[in-house]
Amino acid sequence: MVSALVVVGILVAAFVGYNIGGSSTGVAFGPAVGSRIVTKTTAAGLFTAFAFLGAWTVGRNVIDTMSDGIVPAAQFTPEAAVGVLFFAGLGLMLANLYGVPASTSMTSVGAIVGLGLATDTLNSALMFTIVSAWIVAPLLGFFAGAVIGRYLYPHLNARFSFGRLQTQLVELDRSGRAPYPRFNENASRRDVVGSLLVLVIACYMGFSAGASNAANAVAPLVGNGSITIEQGILLAVAAIGLGGFTIARRTLATVGNDITDLPILAALVVSTIGATIITVLSRLGIPASLAVSTTCCIIGLGWGRASRAATLAEIATPTPEHEHEQGPTTGALATPTAGEDVPAGPTVGELASGDTDHQAARTESDASVPQIGDEDPEDLTAESLFDPSATARIVFLWVFTPILSVVGSYLLFSLIL
Template identity: 60%
Template sequence: MVSGLVVIGLLVAAFVGYNIGGSSTGVAFGPAVGGKIVNKTTAASLFTLFALVGGWTVGRNVITTMSEGIVPQQEFTLLASIVVLFFTGATLLLSNIYGVPASTSMTAVGSIAGLGLATGTLNESMMFGIVAAWIIAPVAAFWIGFLFGRYLYPHLDARVSFTRFEAGLVTFERTGMMPRVSINERAHPRDIVGAAAVLIVACYNAFSAGASNAANAIAPLVGSGSLTASQGIILAIAAIGLGGFTIARRTLDTVGDGLTDLPILAALVVSLVGATIITVLSDLGIPASLAVSTTSSIIGLGWGRSSRHTTLVGASKTAIDTEPTLAVRSSADRARELSTNALLAETAEPDPETERARGPTIGELATEPDIETRPLDPDSIPRVGEESQEDLLREPPVMFDRVATQRVVFLWILTPTLATIGSWLVFSAML
């Protein structure tokens, strides 16, 4: 007979998974839904499917780390597992109240670390490796984004377009017993390629989310022996999928929330970078934050794009100038303000028919009836050092103002810290 504590543990685990699905589905499939490539139901279905694949394969390594690597498995009594999951869910709720996407992985690890500190069984070498990965991952994401934004982004932006058709890219006609599938007659081959890229990256993000987040919901219960790893993965993904089919619909309405102001190409790049870093870490059994890596990549991409107005030699001369002119100081100050328009900056005149700049943002894809853009001539792209700084750093809007960024980073540090301290205090009182 299933005990009451087991039921409570399963419900708490399902609650954590439910919230993960609600937030992650919108981030992964926001561009695809906004671009009318898939609808919300299809997005939730695909997210659940690929999250299951990620959790069932790569995610098992993370479950092993969190269920027996940070603290010995015998420390996970059923009551201890419930307490750990409670602090994971509570701090996640706190972050959601403040509107900041918390790192579920960092919070879950913090809760487990509190148990290890209270019992004196914390695997310090394992924790050192995990924390080191938490530092290295966003730094790597930043520099990958920077290099891509400085050297590759304009060239890819000139060759790829993303179009939103109000009637959808794919249409279904019911003229007989079987519906006939056809591509929107207004779609160009490049639109199909762009849509395929959006969908593939969305599915890859779902895979990465399942690989890294399934453990956050059920690792303590697996450690306590209440569930096997396979049973836990099924429970976690079922809860994540339920969140994707319900509360994620609101997130999908806002089309990925914080990604809304990004050009669609930039969103794909940072999603690909973040998902790849987290997938690699998950394969190594290291729980890490997809949100932190993705945000770091966004900062790096915008910074790299806005730095194209100067060469490395020119930047070095400015850095060693002991008496910078007022103009140089003003230029440096403006370079610190990463503007969305640094990613939207045109390298040629807008399309004469649509009178639009290239690269619509995700928000535009979600809210405007029909958006069609045309790639530019790749030969028209200026080389690094020849692009106008005024075009790259046109204001407003600001992608990352300092106050908002500081608040986000502060809460990213605060939530796992609170989980660790709260868990440690509770377990210290219980033991």
């Protein structure tokens, strides 16, 4: 007979998964929904399917690590499982209240660490590896973004642009006896290829989110044997999918306001890098934060783009006119390069709000990119990438929520349970 604590644990796990689905669906499919490639319902369905694929494959390794690696599985009594899941949900709730992309993995691991410290069963060697990955992954995202922003992004931006579809990319043709799907007849081949690229990256993000986040919802229950790993994956994905079909609709609707200044091309670059980093770490069984790695990549991409105003020699030996230059900018990502008459591609916010009638079709002849050091610094520093106070709040909560989870969990398991 299933005990009441196990039932409570399953309900708390479902609540955690529900909130993960609500936040992660918008992050992954915001650009695709904003540019009218798919509807919100289709986005939720695709996200759920690819999250399941990620959880069922590489996500098993993360579940193994969190259910029997950081602390022995025997430590996950029904009471301990509920306590760990409670602090994971608390961290997620705090992040959502302050509008910060949640680092669920770091908060969940923090709760397990508190349990390990209280019972003196923490695997210190494994935790050293995990914390090292938490440091290296954001740095890798930053440097990858910086290199692409400085050397590749201007050329990509000069050759590719994403227009806005007035109706969905795939429509139902009801002219015959039975409706059947077909591509929007007003969409050009370039629109179709670009839209499919956005959609593929969104699905890849869904795969990465499932691989990384399923463990956050069910690892303690798998650890104490209340459910099997397969049952845990099904429970986590079902809860994540429910969040995607319900509360994620609001996230999908407002994601453009959250990243208004981020162009579609930049969103594709950072999504690909962030998802790849997390997929590799998940394959290695290391829980890590997709939000942290992706955000650091955005900072690196903006810095790399803005740094094109000076050569490496000039950066190494700054002259007086460079001393007062501003930091990395999203304007640097979206601003047309010198000498171009063609506007830059639309941002996610413009596509989501319908404030642009930008036409895709930048050709090879338009792709004139100034050399590094020849671009106007004023053009590259038009707008701030992040509001300083908002950035400070994000970084503070990324550090504070795992610490709160560790301290709260430790006090709970050492003094009460």
